[in-house]
Amino acid sequence: MKKLFLLLLSVFVLLGLAACGTASSEDENKDSNSSGGETSGTEAGEEKAKLVVGATSVPHAEVLEEAKPLLAEKGVELEIEVYQDYILPNKDLDNGTLDANYFQHIPYLEQQMEEFGYDFVNLGGVHIEPMGIYSKTIGSLDEIKEGTVVIMSRSVADHGRILSLLEREGLIKLKEGVNKVEATVDDIDENKLDLEFDASIDAGLLPQFYEREEDALVAINTNYAIEAGLNPLEDALILEGSESPYVNIVASNAEDENDPALQTLIEVLQSEEIQTFIEETYEGAVVPVH
Template identity: 55%
Template sequence: MLKKIALAALLSASALAAHAAELKIGASNVPHAEILEEAAPLLKEKGVDLTIIPFQDYILPNTALANEEIDANYFQHIPYLNEVLSQNPSYKFVNAGAIHIEPIGIYSKGVKSLKDLPDGAKIVIRDAVADQGRILSIFEREGVLKLKDGVEKTSATIDDIVENPKNIDFSTQIEAALLPQAYQNEEGDAVVINANYALGAGIDPVNEPIAVESGENNPYANIITVREGDENKPEIKELIAVLHSKQIQDWIKEKYKGAVLPVSE
């Protein structure tokens, strides 16, 4: 009987290996690739072989997805994806599932709070219109500027500022990957850094910012992006299920100590 059970288990494992699906996913190094690496063994048990392709910027992962060089990418939030799709009508991408939130932080070596910013302060932010609303919302929450009444926060831009008593100047010409360097070099009175780049540069995104956005009801969850129609593939559904599993969510909480917040569904 034991021999029959062992043989059945062996045949089952062989069948799983023979029919293993392959997933090639483009991801930012931190935390996206790290989360996928943690999920890979669990996916392997489900019959999905995961290959992670690291990317250093926010342009090439979508280019690679459009060119079918990868099956999915994991680095962007929905407002950024919507901006990309509006600029690239040929891209037919959809959100397969929200995985985590990286609360964005504002860093300064010269002041302790946004209210302490000097008149004419220079604020360095990344070169993406999609992030302007989330950044400006932090400044508005802290009472240092006001946005136009009724403006949708996820689509707000610098042009929607109606009150700016400190004459704050937002500099929008720098790539996201260079923001930590700008902060260390004190290139502005404050620098807004995405949590993944802060983590990658050894900057503490929980305790070091002078202001940080709330994770509650946050619309900037990082998602798994796929080509339209692929969201229904069994291997993509398995990926989302594993990333939403308690094991991975608990790992995210323990690993990143609040710098990265898991999304359960």
């Protein structure tokens, strides 16, 4: 009788373990299926694409900050890396630190690609920053004296732009037939006031030279001028017009040209909302591309 009891007890224990194993397996399958559903749902509609975009602080990073919520609505999370120079944003785009950058105009992009062999593409234009020529002490063109020094950045891509402004005001004349976008000081044919040119300065330092160099003309990129508290429309002695070909663009690596998140980025930056923001915020010192 005792043996029969032990035998029955063993059977019951085995059946109980089997039932627990089945329940555990079912629970695991249920959890697994549930987890899989959540993952699928996130991938289908909740998980956002992420972009890391490099930009100089003003106005580029400010424009990107305004675009952030609009991008989020379209499923793109934006991280902004702010730079204070024109060299690192392209280096970091090339090495994969950035997905795109937004700080440069087309001639500068083309010059950088030629010099460093970057395989970049222009995804589209966003705005124009009119180049300005400033002076702390010279109040009008008539006050420019013979031998005045014109201080400009070491960026060759901006030299033709600056020289074209001086030519427009009758201060110099460029050689006949020269490509004004690519013009250099060597292309000056007439220089009525014997202006001298210093093209050895980093662009970000130009506002400092404006503050301390008396009786000089200083060509300052609008982003650095605004950052230094200058109003291009009021403070520039000579200011580029909105017809400028120097459109600031978003650049990416060529292999990413058709990336959906990058296409959404340029779509938002060219949207009516962002164009209106640029017009209202910078009041003509930065001109949106329509």
